[in-house]
Amino acid sequence: MLCALFCQADHFFLLDEPTNHLDLAGPKELVAYLKQKKQGFIIASHDRTFLDQTIDHTLVIERSQVRLENGDLASYEMQKKRRDSHDIQQNAKTRHELKRLKQAALTKENWASQAERQKQNNSHADKGFIGRRAAKVMKRATALKSRAEEQIKQKETQLKNLEVSEPLSLNYRPTHKQVLVEAKDFSLAYENSYFHL
Template identity: 65%
Template sequence: MALSSSHDRIFLDQVIDHTLVIEKNQLFLAKGDLTTYQLQKERRDTFDKRQNEKTRHELARLKKAALTKENWAKQAERQKQNNAHADKGFIGHRAAKVMKRADHLNKRLQAEIKTKEQQLKNIETSATLSLNYQRSQKKTLITAKDLTLAYPAKELFSKLNFTVSTGQIVVLKGANGRGKSSLFQALLGQTELIQQGSLTLATKRFSLLKQDLSENTGTLAAFAQKHALDYTLFLTLLKKLGIPRQTFATKIEQMSQGQQKKVALACVLATPAELYLLDEPLNYLDTFNQDQLLELFATVHPTMLVIEHDQNFITKLADQIIKL
Protein backbone atom coordinates (compact mmCIF):
# COMPACT_ATOMS: atom_id res chain seq x y z
CA MET A 1 0.00 0.00 0.00
CA ALA A 2 1.24 3.50 -0.83
CA LEU A 3 -0.07 6.95 0.05
CA SER A 4 0.05 9.78 -2.47
CA SER A 5 -0.73 13.46 -1.87
CA SER A 6 -1.14 15.55 -5.02
CA HIS A 7 -3.43 18.08 -6.68
CA ASP A 8 -2.68 16.84 -10.21
CA ARG A 9 -5.95 15.24 -11.31
CA ILE A 10 -4.57 13.29 -14.26
CA PHE A 11 -1.68 11.89 -12.21
CA LEU A 12 -4.06 10.86 -9.41
CA ASP A 13 -6.47 9.16 -11.82
CA GLN A 14 -3.59 7.13 -13.18
CA VAL A 15 -2.12 5.87 -9.91
CA ILE A 16 -4.73 5.71 -7.10
CA ASP A 17 -7.54 3.24 -6.40
CA HIS A 18 -8.93 4.91 -3.24
CA THR A 19 -9.46 8.60 -2.49
CA LEU A 20 -9.29 10.00 1.05
CA VAL A 21 -10.78 13.49 1.06
CA ILE A 22 -10.98 16.06 3.85
CA GLU A 23 -14.44 17.47 3.25
CA LYS A 24 -15.88 20.39 5.19
CA ASN A 25 -17.49 18.34 7.96
CA GLN A 26 -15.98 14.89 7.60
CA LEU A 27 -13.14 12.68 6.43
CA PHE A 28 -14.45 10.73 3.42
CA LEU A 29 -12.93 7.58 1.92
CA ALA A 30 -14.10 6.66 -1.58
CA LYS A 31 -13.18 3.60 -3.61
CA GLY A 32 -11.74 4.59 -6.97
CA ASP A 33 -9.77 7.47 -8.45
CA LEU A 34 -10.32 11.22 -8.05
CA THR A 35 -12.75 11.44 -10.97
CA THR A 36 -14.84 8.64 -9.44
CA TYR A 37 -14.91 10.47 -6.09
CA GLN A 38 -15.97 13.72 -7.77
CA LEU A 39 -18.83 11.98 -9.60
CA GLN A 40 -19.94 10.37 -6.34
CA LYS A 41 -19.78 13.73 -4.56
CA GLU A 42 -21.84 15.39 -7.29
CA ARG A 43 -24.52 12.71 -6.86
CA ARG A 44 -24.43 13.10 -3.06
CA ASP A 45 -24.67 16.88 -3.32
CA THR A 46 -27.57 16.66 -5.80
CA PHE A 47 -29.46 14.32 -3.45
CA ASP A 48 -28.69 16.51 -0.41
CA LYS A 49 -29.86 19.65 -2.24
CA ARG A 50 -33.20 17.98 -3.04
CA GLN A 51 -33.55 16.88 0.58
CA ASN A 52 -32.68 20.39 1.75
CA GLU A 53 -35.39 21.85 -0.47
CA LYS A 54 -37.99 19.47 1.00
CA THR A 55 -36.79 20.24 4.53
CA ARG A 56 -36.96 24.01 3.93
CA HIS A 57 -40.57 23.72 2.70
CA GLU A 58 -41.42 21.72 5.82
CA LEU A 59 -39.63 24.28 8.01
CA ALA A 60 -41.64 27.11 6.43
CA ARG A 61 -44.89 25.23 7.16
CA LEU A 62 -43.90 24.52 10.76
CA LYS A 63 -42.82 28.11 11.42
CA LYS A 64 -46.08 29.40 9.98
CA ALA A 65 -48.02 27.02 12.24
CA ALA A 66 -45.93 28.09 15.24
CA LEU A 67 -46.70 31.74 14.51
CA THR A 68 -50.42 30.93 14.32
CA LYS A 69 -50.33 29.23 17.74
CA GLU A 70 -48.42 32.18 19.18
CA ASN A 71 -51.09 34.54 17.82
CA TRP A 72 -53.79 32.41 19.52
CA ALA A 73 -52.19 33.02 22.89
CA LYS A 74 -51.77 36.76 22.25
CA GLN A 75 -55.37 37.08 21.09
CA ALA A 76 -56.66 35.30 24.20
CA GLU A 77 -54.61 37.59 26.43
CA ARG A 78 -55.91 40.70 24.62
CA GLN A 79 -59.50 39.47 24.97
CA LYS A 80 -58.98 39.07 28.70
CA GLN A 81 -57.51 42.58 29.06
CA ASN A 82 -60.09 44.33 26.83
CA ASN A 83 -63.20 42.94 28.59
CA ALA A 84 -62.96 44.96 31.75
CA HIS A 85 -66.69 44.58 32.65
CA ALA A 86 -67.13 40.90 31.67
CA ASP A 87 -67.00 37.84 33.88
CA LYS A 88 -63.27 37.82 34.69
CA GLY A 89 -63.33 34.30 36.00
CA PHE A 90 -64.93 32.83 32.87
CA ILE A 91 -62.77 34.82 30.43
CA GLY A 92 -59.64 34.26 32.45
CA HIS A 93 -60.27 30.52 32.59
CA ARG A 94 -60.94 30.33 28.85
CA ALA A 95 -57.90 32.46 28.03
CA ALA A 96 -55.70 30.34 30.25
CA LYS A 97 -56.88 27.17 28.46
CA VAL A 98 -56.23 28.68 25.02
CA MET A 99 -52.83 29.99 26.10
CA LYS A 100 -51.84 26.67 27.66
CA ARG A 101 -52.87 24.75 24.55
CA ALA A 102 -51.09 27.23 22.26
CA ASP A 103 -47.97 27.08 24.40
CA HIS A 104 -47.96 23.28 24.33
CA LEU A 105 -48.42 23.17 20.56
CA ASN A 106 -45.80 25.85 20.04
CA LYS A 107 -43.20 23.95 22.11
CA ARG A 108 -43.87 20.84 20.08
CA LEU A 109 -43.55 22.80 16.84
CA GLN A 110 -40.29 24.42 18.00
CA ALA A 111 -38.89 20.95 18.76
CA GLU A 112 -39.87 19.81 15.24
CA ILE A 113 -38.29 22.94 13.76
CA LYS A 114 -35.04 22.28 15.63
CA THR A 115 -35.01 18.68 14.38
CA LYS A 116 -35.63 19.77 10.79
CA GLU A 117 -32.89 22.42 10.96
CA GLN A 118 -30.44 19.76 12.11
CA GLN A 119 -31.43 17.66 9.10
CA LEU A 120 -30.31 20.36 6.66
CA LYS A 121 -27.10 19.26 4.96
CA ASN A 122 -24.16 21.65 5.00
CA ILE A 123 -23.17 21.19 1.36
CA GLU A 124 -19.60 22.18 0.49
CA THR A 125 -19.55 24.62 -2.41
CA SER A 126 -16.93 26.74 -4.13
CA ALA A 127 -17.60 30.48 -4.15
CA THR A 128 -17.46 32.25 -7.49
CA LEU A 129 -14.38 34.43 -7.89
CA SER A 130 -14.18 37.77 -9.70
CA LEU A 131 -11.48 39.26 -11.91
CA ASN A 132 -10.69 42.96 -12.41
CA TYR A 133 -10.08 42.39 -16.11
CA GLN A 134 -10.09 45.37 -18.49
CA ARG A 135 -10.00 44.26 -22.10
CA SER A 136 -7.41 46.12 -24.17
CA GLN A 137 -8.24 47.90 -27.41
CA LYS A 138 -4.94 46.72 -28.84
CA LYS A 139 -4.97 43.62 -31.01
CA THR A 140 -1.65 42.17 -29.80
CA LEU A 141 -0.14 42.57 -26.32
CA ILE A 142 3.00 40.40 -26.54
CA THR A 143 5.23 39.78 -29.54
CA ALA A 144 8.40 37.64 -29.66
CA LYS A 145 10.49 37.58 -32.84
CA ASP A 146 13.50 35.26 -33.17
CA LEU A 147 13.91 35.49 -29.40
CA THR A 148 16.94 33.79 -27.85
CA LEU A 149 17.70 33.73 -24.11
CA ALA A 150 20.94 32.34 -22.70
CA TYR A 151 23.31 32.29 -19.76
CA PRO A 152 26.96 32.94 -20.61
CA ALA A 153 27.60 29.18 -20.63
CA LYS A 154 24.14 27.83 -21.50
CA GLU A 155 21.43 28.63 -24.01
CA LEU A 156 17.87 28.32 -22.72
CA PHE A 157 16.05 28.55 -26.06
CA SER A 158 16.56 30.15 -29.44
CA LYS A 159 14.63 31.66 -32.36
CA LEU A 160 11.32 31.68 -30.46
CA ASN A 161 8.41 33.33 -32.27
CA PHE A 162 4.92 33.87 -30.88
CA THR A 163 2.26 36.50 -30.21
CA VAL A 164 -0.36 36.86 -27.49
CA SER A 165 -3.47 38.50 -28.90
CA THR A 166 -6.14 40.21 -26.84
CA GLY A 167 -8.60 37.62 -25.52
CA GLN A 168 -6.14 34.72 -25.85
CA ILE A 169 -5.00 32.34 -23.12
CA VAL A 170 -1.49 31.19 -24.06
CA VAL A 171 0.34 28.47 -22.13
CA LEU A 172 4.12 28.15 -21.87
CA LYS A 173 5.27 24.53 -21.55
CA GLY A 174 8.68 23.02 -21.09
CA ALA A 175 10.90 21.08 -18.71
CA ASN A 176 12.28 22.79 -15.62
CA GLY A 177 15.26 24.96 -16.47
CA ARG A 178 14.21 25.62 -20.06
CA GLY A 179 13.60 29.33 -19.46
CA LYS A 180 9.87 29.73 -18.85
CA SER A 181 10.22 32.00 -15.80
CA SER A 182 13.23 33.68 -17.44
CA LEU A 183 11.00 34.62 -20.38
CA PHE A 184 8.67 36.38 -17.92
CA GLN A 185 11.64 38.23 -16.45
CA ALA A 186 12.83 39.24 -19.91
CA LEU A 187 9.35 40.45 -20.76
CA LEU A 188 9.46 42.76 -17.75
CA GLY A 189 13.08 43.81 -18.31
CA GLN A 190 14.19 42.18 -15.04
CA THR A 191 16.75 39.64 -16.26
CA GLU A 192 20.50 39.81 -16.78
CA LEU A 193 20.40 36.94 -19.28
CA ILE A 194 21.84 37.40 -22.75
CA GLN A 195 18.98 38.27 -25.09
CA GLN A 196 18.84 38.32 -28.88
CA GLY A 197 15.88 39.03 -31.08
CA SER A 198 12.95 41.11 -29.85
CA LEU A 199 10.36 40.76 -27.12
CA THR A 200 7.66 43.43 -26.87
CA LEU A 201 5.09 44.06 -24.15
CA ALA A 202 2.42 46.45 -25.49
CA THR A 203 0.70 47.32 -22.21
CA LYS A 204 1.68 48.59 -18.77
CA ARG A 205 -1.57 47.36 -17.26
CA PHE A 206 -0.64 43.80 -16.35
CA SER A 207 -0.98 41.62 -13.26
CA LEU A 208 1.89 39.31 -12.36
CA LEU A 209 1.93 36.11 -10.30
CA LYS A 210 5.42 34.93 -9.37
CA GLN A 211 6.48 31.50 -8.13
CA ASP A 212 8.61 33.07 -5.42
CA LEU A 213 6.30 34.43 -2.72
CA SER A 214 9.01 35.44 -0.24
CA GLU A 215 8.60 39.16 -1.01
CA ASN A 216 5.01 39.07 0.26
CA THR A 217 5.27 39.99 3.94
CA GLY A 218 3.54 42.04 6.62
CA THR A 219 -0.13 42.54 7.37
CA LEU A 220 -2.84 42.15 4.76
CA ALA A 221 -3.74 45.82 5.15
CA ALA A 222 -0.17 46.96 4.48
CA PHE A 223 0.13 44.52 1.57
CA ALA A 224 -3.08 45.82 0.00
CA GLN A 225 -1.92 49.42 0.41
CA LYS A 226 1.48 48.62 -1.14
CA HIS A 227 -0.22 47.11 -4.21
CA ALA A 228 -2.96 49.79 -4.41
CA LEU A 229 -5.73 47.21 -3.94
CA ASP A 230 -9.34 47.77 -2.97
CA TYR A 231 -9.04 46.34 0.55
CA THR A 232 -12.67 45.17 0.76
CA LEU A 233 -12.41 43.39 -2.59
CA PHE A 234 -9.06 41.88 -1.56
CA LEU A 235 -10.47 40.43 1.68
CA THR A 236 -13.59 39.20 -0.12
CA LEU A 237 -11.45 37.27 -2.59
CA LEU A 238 -9.38 35.78 0.25
CA LYS A 239 -12.53 34.61 1.99
CA LYS A 240 -13.86 33.09 -1.25
CA LEU A 241 -10.53 31.28 -1.66
CA GLY A 242 -11.06 29.70 1.74
CA ILE A 243 -8.96 31.79 4.14
CA PRO A 244 -10.94 32.14 7.41
CA ARG A 245 -11.53 35.61 8.83
CA GLN A 246 -9.46 34.87 11.96
CA THR A 247 -6.41 34.42 9.71
CA PHE A 248 -6.74 37.99 8.40
CA ALA A 249 -4.84 39.22 11.46
CA THR A 250 -1.89 36.91 10.72
CA LYS A 251 1.17 38.30 8.95
CA ILE A 252 1.61 36.87 5.47
CA GLU A 253 5.02 35.32 6.15
CA GLN A 254 3.48 33.38 9.07
CA MET A 255 0.77 31.82 6.92
CA SER A 256 0.98 28.37 5.32
CA GLN A 257 2.31 28.11 1.76
CA GLY A 258 -1.20 27.49 0.49
CA GLN A 259 -2.49 30.60 2.25
CA GLN A 260 0.43 32.68 0.98
CA LYS A 261 -0.40 31.52 -2.55
CA LYS A 262 -4.01 32.59 -2.04
CA VAL A 263 -2.85 36.05 -0.91
CA ALA A 264 -0.79 36.38 -4.10
CA LEU A 265 -3.70 35.14 -6.23
CA ALA A 266 -6.18 37.51 -4.59
CA CYS A 267 -3.77 40.36 -5.36
CA VAL A 268 -3.59 39.29 -9.00
CA LEU A 269 -7.37 38.99 -9.32
CA ALA A 270 -8.04 42.35 -7.63
CA THR A 271 -5.49 44.29 -9.71
CA PRO A 272 -6.99 46.13 -12.73
CA ALA A 273 -5.26 44.57 -15.74
CA GLU A 274 -5.40 44.07 -19.49
CA LEU A 275 -2.97 41.15 -19.30
CA TYR A 276 -2.24 38.40 -16.76
CA LEU A 277 1.21 36.84 -16.43
CA LEU A 278 0.83 33.78 -14.22
CA ASP A 279 3.71 31.52 -13.21
CA GLU A 280 2.21 28.16 -12.13
CA PRO A 281 -1.04 29.51 -10.61
CA LEU A 282 -2.26 26.07 -9.45
CA ASN A 283 0.74 25.32 -7.19
CA TYR A 284 -0.28 24.75 -3.53
CA LEU A 285 -4.00 24.90 -4.39
CA ASP A 286 -6.42 22.06 -3.69
CA THR A 287 -8.88 20.87 -6.33
CA PHE A 288 -11.68 23.14 -5.02
CA ASN A 289 -9.54 26.25 -5.53
CA GLN A 290 -8.36 24.93 -8.89
CA ASP A 291 -11.98 24.56 -9.98
CA GLN A 292 -12.65 28.14 -8.88
CA LEU A 293 -9.85 29.44 -11.09
CA LEU A 294 -10.83 27.24 -14.03
CA GLU A 295 -14.43 28.45 -13.84
CA LEU A 296 -13.33 32.09 -13.56
CA PHE A 297 -10.89 31.97 -16.49
CA ALA A 298 -13.28 29.96 -18.66
CA THR A 299 -16.06 32.50 -18.01
CA VAL A 300 -14.05 35.73 -18.39
CA HIS A 301 -11.39 34.37 -20.79
CA PRO A 302 -8.90 37.18 -20.12
CA THR A 303 -5.72 37.81 -22.07
CA MET A 304 -3.19 35.61 -20.33
CA LEU A 305 0.31 34.19 -20.68
CA VAL A 306 0.61 31.37 -18.17
CA ILE A 307 3.23 28.83 -17.16
CA GLU A 308 1.40 25.70 -16.12
CA HIS A 309 2.03 21.94 -16.18
CA ASP A 310 -1.47 20.82 -15.20
CA GLN A 311 -2.92 19.09 -18.25
CA ASN A 312 -6.51 19.58 -17.10
CA PHE A 313 -5.93 23.36 -16.99
CA ILE A 314 -4.22 23.33 -20.40
CA THR A 315 -6.90 21.20 -22.06
CA LYS A 316 -9.77 23.33 -20.81
CA LEU A 317 -8.32 26.81 -21.30
CA ALA A 318 -5.37 27.05 -23.68
CA ASP A 319 -5.94 28.77 -27.04
CA GLN A 320 -2.26 28.37 -27.89
CA ILE A 321 0.59 26.30 -26.45
CA ILE A 322 4.22 27.42 -26.73
CA LYS A 323 6.76 24.68 -26.08
CA LEU A 324 10.27 25.56 -24.99
Protein backbone atom coordinates in the same frame (compact mmCIF):
# COMPACT_ATOMS: atom_id res chain seq x y z
CA MET B 1 14.68 10.08 -5.13
CA LEU B 2 11.64 8.17 -6.37
CA CYS B 3 13.79 5.11 -7.12
CA ALA B 4 15.33 5.23 -3.63
CA LEU B 5 11.86 5.47 -2.12
CA PHE B 6 10.61 2.46 -4.10
CA CYS B 7 13.56 0.34 -2.94
CA GLN B 8 12.13 0.31 0.60
CA ALA B 9 9.89 -2.74 0.22
CA ASP B 10 8.51 -2.78 3.77
CA HIS B 11 7.10 0.77 3.78
CA PHE B 12 3.74 2.20 2.77
CA PHE B 13 5.12 5.26 1.03
CA LEU B 14 3.76 8.73 0.34
CA LEU B 15 4.23 10.39 -3.04
CA ASP B 16 3.71 14.14 -2.77
CA GLU B 17 3.20 15.67 -6.25
CA PRO B 18 5.42 13.01 -7.89
CA THR B 19 4.84 14.29 -11.45
CA ASN B 20 5.88 17.87 -10.76
CA HIS B 21 9.48 17.72 -12.03
CA LEU B 22 9.27 14.83 -14.48
CA ASP B 23 9.73 15.13 -18.23
CA LEU B 24 6.96 14.05 -20.65
CA ALA B 25 7.90 10.36 -20.48
CA GLY B 26 8.36 10.33 -16.69
CA PRO B 27 4.69 10.21 -15.62
CA LYS B 28 3.99 7.35 -18.05
CA GLU B 29 6.90 5.36 -16.62
CA LEU B 30 5.73 6.11 -13.08
CA VAL B 31 2.14 5.03 -13.90
CA ALA B 32 3.41 1.77 -15.42
CA TYR B 33 5.56 1.08 -12.37
CA LEU B 34 2.81 1.87 -9.84
CA LYS B 35 0.26 -0.30 -11.69
CA GLN B 36 2.42 -3.39 -11.28
CA LYS B 37 3.36 -2.53 -7.67
CA LYS B 38 1.91 -4.94 -5.09
CA GLN B 39 2.66 -2.63 -2.18
CA GLY B 40 0.27 0.15 -1.14
CA PHE B 41 1.07 3.84 -1.55
CA ILE B 42 -0.50 7.25 -0.95
CA ILE B 43 -0.40 9.96 -3.62
CA ALA B 44 -1.07 13.65 -3.06
CA SER B 45 -1.32 15.27 -6.49
CA HIS B 46 -3.11 17.87 -8.61
CA ASP B 47 -2.46 15.83 -11.77
CA ARG B 48 -5.93 14.39 -12.33
CA THR B 49 -4.94 12.21 -15.26
CA PHE B 50 -2.09 10.68 -13.26
CA LEU B 51 -4.41 10.04 -10.31
CA ASP B 52 -7.09 8.38 -12.44
CA GLN B 53 -4.45 6.10 -13.96
CA THR B 54 -2.89 5.01 -10.67
CA ILE B 55 -5.32 5.01 -7.73
CA ASP B 56 -8.07 2.57 -6.76
CA HIS B 57 -9.19 4.37 -3.57
CA THR B 58 -9.73 8.07 -2.95
CA LEU B 59 -9.18 9.66 0.45
CA VAL B 60 -10.62 13.19 0.64
CA ILE B 61 -11.16 15.78 3.37
CA GLU B 62 -14.76 16.78 2.77
CA ARG B 63 -17.04 18.86 5.03
CA SER B 64 -14.53 18.71 7.90
CA GLN B 65 -14.34 14.93 7.82
CA VAL B 66 -12.15 12.36 6.10
CA ARG B 67 -13.95 10.25 3.49
CA LEU B 68 -12.51 7.09 1.91
CA GLU B 69 -14.14 5.85 -1.31
CA ASN B 70 -13.43 2.93 -3.61
CA GLY B 71 -12.43 3.97 -7.10
CA ASP B 72 -10.45 6.66 -8.85
CA LEU B 73 -10.89 10.42 -8.68
CA ALA B 74 -13.47 10.53 -11.48
CA SER B 75 -15.73 8.00 -9.72
CA TYR B 76 -15.33 9.88 -6.41
CA GLU B 77 -16.41 13.14 -8.08
CA MET B 78 -19.41 11.43 -9.65
CA GLN B 79 -20.46 10.03 -6.23
CA LYS B 80 -19.89 13.44 -4.62
CA LYS B 81 -22.14 15.15 -7.21
CA ARG B 82 -24.87 12.59 -6.46
CA ARG B 83 -24.51 13.10 -2.70
CA ASP B 84 -24.49 16.89 -3.05
CA SER B 85 -27.55 16.82 -5.32
CA HIS B 86 -29.41 14.64 -2.80
CA ASP B 87 -28.32 16.89 0.10
CA ILE B 88 -29.45 20.02 -1.76
CA GLN B 89 -32.88 18.45 -2.29
CA GLN B 90 -33.04 17.39 1.37
CA ASN B 91 -32.02 20.89 2.49
CA ALA B 92 -34.77 22.42 0.35
CA LYS B 93 -37.36 20.08 1.92
CA THR B 94 -36.02 20.75 5.42
CA ARG B 95 -36.06 24.53 4.88
CA HIS B 96 -39.65 24.31 3.62
CA GLU B 97 -40.61 22.26 6.70
CA LEU B 98 -38.79 24.74 8.96
CA LYS B 99 -40.70 27.62 7.40
CA ARG B 100 -43.98 25.77 7.95
CA LEU B 101 -43.09 24.94 11.58
CA LYS B 102 -42.07 28.54 12.33
CA GLN B 103 -45.31 29.82 10.80
CA ALA B 104 -47.29 27.31 12.90
CA ALA B 105 -45.46 28.40 16.06
CA LEU B 106 -46.24 32.04 15.25
CA THR B 107 -49.92 31.20 14.64
CA LYS B 108 -50.16 29.44 18.00
CA GLU B 109 -48.56 32.42 19.70
CA ASN B 110 -51.12 34.69 18.00
CA TRP B 111 -54.01 32.49 19.32
CA ALA B 112 -52.80 33.00 22.86
CA SER B 113 -52.43 36.76 22.41
CA GLN B 114 -55.86 37.00 20.81
CA ALA B 115 -57.49 35.09 23.70
CA GLU B 116 -55.78 37.38 26.22
CA ARG B 117 -56.92 40.53 24.34
CA GLN B 118 -60.47 39.16 24.21
CA LYS B 119 -60.41 38.75 27.99
CA GLN B 120 -59.22 42.35 28.49
CA ASN B 121 -61.57 43.91 25.93
CA ASN B 122 -64.79 42.29 27.20
CA SER B 123 -65.41 44.25 30.36
CA HIS B 124 -69.14 43.37 30.39
CA ALA B 125 -68.69 39.60 29.80
CA ASP B 126 -68.18 36.80 32.35
CA LYS B 127 -64.52 37.30 33.29
CA GLY B 128 -64.27 33.82 34.84
CA PHE B 129 -65.40 32.04 31.67
CA ILE B 130 -63.26 34.17 29.38
CA GLY B 131 -60.30 33.92 31.78
CA ARG B 132 -60.53 30.11 31.93
CA ARG B 133 -60.84 29.92 28.16
CA ALA B 134 -57.92 32.35 27.68
CA ALA B 135 -55.78 30.35 30.13
CA LYS B 136 -56.70 27.10 28.37
CA VAL B 137 -55.85 28.55 24.94
CA MET B 138 -52.66 30.08 26.36
CA LYS B 139 -51.58 26.74 27.91
CA ARG B 140 -52.34 24.84 24.70
CA ALA B 141 -50.59 27.46 22.57
CA THR B 142 -47.52 27.41 24.83
CA ALA B 143 -47.34 23.61 24.68
CA LEU B 144 -47.77 23.63 20.90
CA LYS B 145 -45.19 26.41 20.53
CA SER B 146 -42.60 24.57 22.63
CA ARG B 147 -43.26 21.38 20.65
CA ALA B 148 -42.87 23.35 17.39
CA GLU B 149 -39.62 24.93 18.65
CA GLU B 150 -38.31 21.46 19.51
CA GLN B 151 -39.19 20.28 16.00
CA ILE B 152 -37.49 23.37 14.55
CA LYS B 153 -34.27 22.62 16.48
CA GLN B 154 -34.41 19.01 15.33
CA LYS B 155 -34.96 20.03 11.70
CA GLU B 156 -32.14 22.59 11.83
CA THR B 157 -29.70 19.84 12.83
CA GLN B 158 -30.78 17.89 9.73
CA LEU B 159 -29.59 20.63 7.39
CA LYS B 160 -26.51 19.39 5.56
CA ASN B 161 -23.39 21.49 5.62
CA LEU B 162 -22.67 21.72 1.89
CA GLU B 163 -19.34 22.97 0.65
CA VAL B 164 -19.79 26.06 -1.47
CA SER B 165 -17.15 27.76 -3.59
CA GLU B 166 -17.15 31.45 -2.83
CA PRO B 167 -16.95 33.65 -5.91
CA LEU B 168 -13.58 35.29 -6.38
CA SER B 169 -13.86 39.05 -6.33
CA LEU B 170 -11.01 41.28 -7.32
CA ASN B 171 -10.81 44.88 -6.20
CA TYR B 172 -9.37 46.26 -9.40
CA ARG B 173 -8.34 49.85 -9.10
CA PRO B 174 -7.16 51.59 -12.24
CA THR B 175 -3.92 53.48 -11.91
CA HIS B 176 -4.14 57.24 -12.17
CA LYS B 177 -0.93 57.90 -14.06
CA GLN B 178 -0.67 61.24 -15.74
CA VAL B 179 1.07 61.76 -19.05
CA LEU B 180 4.16 63.76 -18.19
CA VAL B 181 5.62 64.28 -21.67
CA GLU B 182 4.12 63.87 -25.13
CA ALA B 183 6.08 64.34 -28.35
CA LYS B 184 5.01 64.27 -32.01
CA ASP B 185 7.06 64.57 -35.19
CA PHE B 186 10.46 65.09 -33.64
CA SER B 187 13.97 64.11 -34.69
CA LEU B 188 16.68 62.46 -32.67
CA ALA B 189 20.37 62.50 -33.58
CA TYR B 190 23.30 60.69 -32.05
CA GLU B 191 26.76 61.38 -33.42
CA ASN B 192 26.59 60.43 -37.13
CA SER B 193 23.16 58.74 -36.86
CA TYR B 194 19.85 60.41 -37.46
CA PHE B 195 16.41 59.06 -36.48
CA HIS B 196 13.04 60.52 -37.25
CA LEU B 197 10.18 59.48 -34.95
